[in-house]
Amino acid sequence: DADVTQTPRNRITKTGKRIMLECSQTKGHDRMYWYRQDPGLGLRLIYYSFDVKDINKGEISDGYSVSRQAQAKFSLSLESAIPNQTALYFCATSDRGAGQETQYFGPGTRLLVL
Amino acid sequence: AQSVTQLGSHVSVSEGALVLLRCNYSSSVPPYLFWYVQYPNQGLQLLLKYTTGATLVKGINGFEAEFKKSETSFHLTKPSAHMSDAAEYFCAVSDETGTASKLTFGTGTRLQVTL
Numbered sequence: 001d002a003d004v005t006q007t008p009r010n011r012i013t014k015t016g017k018r019i020m021l022e023c024s025q026t027k028g029h030d031r032m033y034w035y036r037q038d039p040g041l042g043l044r045l046i047y048y049s050f051d052v053k054d055i056n057k058g059e060i061s062d063g064y065s066v067s068r069q070a071q072a073k074f075s076l077s078l079e080s081a082i083p084n085q086t087a088l089y090f091c092a093t094s095d096r097g098a099g100q101e102t103q104y105f106g107p108g109t110r111l112l113v114l
Numbered sequence: 115a116q117s118v119t120q121l122g123s124h125v126s127v128s129e130g131a132l133v134l135l136r137c138n139y140s141s142s143v144p145p146y147l148f149w150y151v152q153y154p155n156q157g158l159q160l161l162l163k164y165t166t167g168a169t170l171v172k173g174i175n176g177f178e179a180e181f182k183k184s185e186t187s188f189h190l191t192k193p194s195a196h197m198s199d200a201a202e203y204f205c206a207v208s209d210e211t212g213t214a215s216k217l218t219f220g221t222g223t224r225l226q227v228t229l
Contacts, residue, residue, distance in 0.1 A: 004157075033216075040123065042204060042221040043158075058216070090157060101146055101165065101208055103217060105157035 004106035023091030032074040037088040120220035133192040137205030146208040147188040
């Protein structure tokens with residue numbers, strides 16, 4: 001079984017709709033992240049969380065919100081989707097402490113906003 | 115703030131040829147540096163990382179990278195390319211020295227391997 005899972009894997013929605021992307025992990029890591037990937041732009045950080053009570057904005061948080069429901073779950077919401085949010089979204093996790101800085105990525109959610 | 119520059123969005127090599135993917139970084143603190151690989155329709159997988167110690171680091175699939183502080187570089191190499199190496203490669207830098215461990219990624223280099 002995959003350590004970091006994302007649902008759904010693909011989603012098509014319409015402008016103005018609210019959608020939620022979900023991420024779950026079985027690695028027991030404290031830290032979780034949401035990125036979006038756009039061609040030619042690499043990955044950009046949307047939000048990150050270092051524990052259940054900690055939520056932080058990343059580089060491009062406008063138009064997004066997150067919820068850390070438990071240590072293992074971190075959800076990303078688009079309150080009112082717009083076409084330029086069409087992208088590939090990745091969840092990642094990492095542990096804390098020296099030597100634990102590697103991030104582990106889920107398989108991604110491909111989102112198309114019409 | 116950290117930043118990463120990957121020179122060349124597309125690199126094409128022949129099978130058996132040397133692979134060289136370039137990465138330069140900017141960091142206000144001693145950096146942690148990473149190379150990730152993304153195969154088609156998959157997530158990112160760690161190839162190798164530099165944190166402290168030896169500046170030449172070896173990773174999976176025969177890849178290695180050398181941290182050169184004076185050149186602010188962390189180029190990725192492989193002596194002999196294989197068809198299975200065709201993928202997109204991302205260099206990243208972390209600000210782990212603070213309370214954060216956020217990664218800043220480069221824009222990626224797509225490697226094509228031809229016969």
